[in-house]
Amino acid sequence: MTDKVSFIHCADLHIDSPFKGLSNIPEQQFKDIRESTFIALDNLVDLAISKRVDFILMVGDLFDQNQQSIKAQSRLTRAFEKLRDNSIDVFISYGNHDHVNGRLFDYDYPNNVYVFESEHVDNFIFKKDDVPLATIYGFSYVEREVLDNKANKFKTVTSTPYQIAMLHGSVSSNTDHDVYAPFQISDLTSKSFDYWALGHIHKRQQLNDEPLIVYPGNIQGRSIKETGEKGCYHVEISETNRQLEFFPLQYIRFEEITIQADHCKDPQELEVLVEKTMKQTSERFGKSIVRLHITSDSVLLEQWYRSSILDEIIDFINELNNREENWVFIQDVRVTYTGQWDKQLIKSGHSFLGELLHSFDTDEIMQNDLQSLFTHRQARKYLDHFTDEEKADIKQKAEDLLIYQLLKE
Known part of the structure; x- marks a missing residue:
C-alpha cells in the first residue's frame, strides 16, 4: 500500500508588509503590526513540525514587495533551517509581488528548499525513504504580470503516486483582485492532478472537491478588508482518503x-x-x-x-x-x-x-x-x-x- 502524503499548503505570506494604511496607530501597537507577518511565519513552522508533515507548499507572494529587506530574507532563511532540522522540505513559487526579475539580490536557501525559478512549468519529485512519492509542479512570475492561462501548461509527466500542482493566479471571472494567470475551473479539473494548491486570492476557499482545488488565503490579514482567521491548510492524501483541515496562524x-x-x-x-x-x-x-x-x-x-x-x-x-x-x-x-x-x-x-x-x-x-x-x-x-x-x-x-x-x- 502506498504511503500517504502529508503537507502544509500556504500562500501570500507577504512577509515584512509595511502596513502603510495603519501608520496612524500608536507606536507600540504598530510595532506589533509590523512584526505580525513574521510571527505568522513562525506559527506556520511550528504547525508543520507538530504535524510532522512531509513538506510545505508556498504558492507565491512570500514577500510583500520584490525588493525584499535583509530582515525578511534572513527570517525566512532561519525558518527554512528550522524546517530542515526537522526533515521537512519546502517548495516555493514566486508571484506578482515577489517576481524573479524584481529582486535586488539573490539569496541562498538551505538544501531542503526547492524553488521554481522560471515561468516555464517545471517539476520536482519528492522522495520518502528514497522512494518517489509525489511530483510537485509549478512556475514563478518572472515579471510582475502573467496574463496568459498557465493552467493549460500543466501536465503530468511522471508516474509517482501523487501529482500536485502549484498555481498563483485567479479564476478569470474574479474581478475582486487583479486577474493574473487567469484560468477556468474546468482547466484544472480536466487534468490528472490530485491537488491544486492555489495562491493570490486572500480569502480561503475550496473551489472543487475532486480533485481538490484550494485557496488557503493569506496567513496574516493586512487590512480591514481581510477579516477573520488567516492561516493555512494541513492536507493528507492517501489512496483511499483526502483530508483537508484549516489552521489559523495570524498574530493580529x-x-x-x-x-x-x-x-x-x-x-x-x-x-x-x-x-x-x-x-x-x-x-x-x-x-x-x-x-x-x-x-x-x-x-x-x-x-x-x-x-x-x-x-x-x-x-x-x-x-x-x-x-x-x-x-x-x-x-x-x-x-x-x-x-x-x-x-x-x-x-x-x-x-x-x-x-x-x-x-x-x-x-x-x-x-x-x-x-x-x-x-x-x-x-x-x-x-x-x-x-x-x-x-x-x-x-x-x-x-x-x-x-x-x-x-x-
Whole structure:
C-alpha cells in the first residue's frame, strides 16, 4: 500500500508588509503590526513540525514587495533551517509581488528548499525513504504580470503516486483582485492532478472537491478588508482518503463589529457599551483591529457622530486599550440611523430630497466631485485612486450626511 502524503499548503505570506494604511496607530501597537507577518511565519513552522508533515507548499507572494529587506530574507532563511532540522522540505513559487526579475539580490536557501525559478512549468519529485512519492509542479512570475492561462501548461509527466500542482493566479471571472494567470475551473479539473494548491486570492476557499482545488488565503490579514482567521491548510492524501483541515496562524486579527445603541441616552452610556464590546473582542480574538458599526433608532447617535463626540469616545477607548497586552484598536467607525428615515421610501417619492438621493445612483457624482482631489497640485502626490469599496463607502457617508442635515429638525 502506498504511503500517504502529508503537507502544509500556504500562500501570500507577504512577509515584512509595511502596513502603510495603519501608520496612524500608536507606536507600540504598530510595532506589533509590523512584526505580525513574521510571527505568522513562525506559527506556520511550528504547525508543520507538530504535524510532522512531509513538506510545505508556498504558492507565491512570500514577500510583500520584490525588493525584499535583509530582515525578511534572513527570517525566512532561519525558518527554512528550522524546517530542515526537522526533515521537512519546502517548495516555493514566486508571484506578482515577489517576481524573479524584481529582486535586488539573490539569496541562498538551505538544501531542503526547492524553488521554481522560471515561468516555464517545471517539476520536482519528492522522495520518502528514497522512494518517489509525489511530483510537485509549478512556475514563478518572472515579471510582475502573467496574463496568459498557465493552467493549460500543466501536465503530468511522471508516474509517482501523487501529482500536485502549484498555481498563483485567479479564476478569470474574479474581478475582486487583479486577474493574473487567469484560468477556468474546468482547466484544472480536466487534468490528472490530485491537488491544486492555489495562491493570490486572500480569502480561503475550496473551489472543487475532486480533485481538490484550494485557496488557503493569506496567513496574516493586512487590512480591514481581510477579516477573520488567516492561516493555512494541513492536507493528507492517501489512496483511499483526502483530508483537508484549516489552521489559523495570524498574530493580529481584523474584525468588523456591529453594536446596537438604541438604549443609549447620553454619551457616557455609549462609552460604556463600546468599552464592554472591545473587552469582549479582546477576550475572544486577542490583538485586533476593528471597524465598528454602531446602529441606533435614536437621532442622538447621529448628533454625537456629527459633532465629534463619538470621535472623542473612540479616542479615549483606544487610549485605554493601548495599555493592554491583547489590545484592540478601533480603526474606523460607521454609524447607521435605523429610525424614521427610510432611504428607499424617500427615494420612491417625488420630493426634492428624493430626487437628490437618486443622483447617488450613478458614478458621475464620484467622477465629478472627486476629480478635483486628484488634480490638486499637493493632494495628488499622496493620493491613490479609490477602490470600488472605498468609493461606495464615500458615497454612503455623503448620502447619510445629506439626509441628516436636511431632516434633523
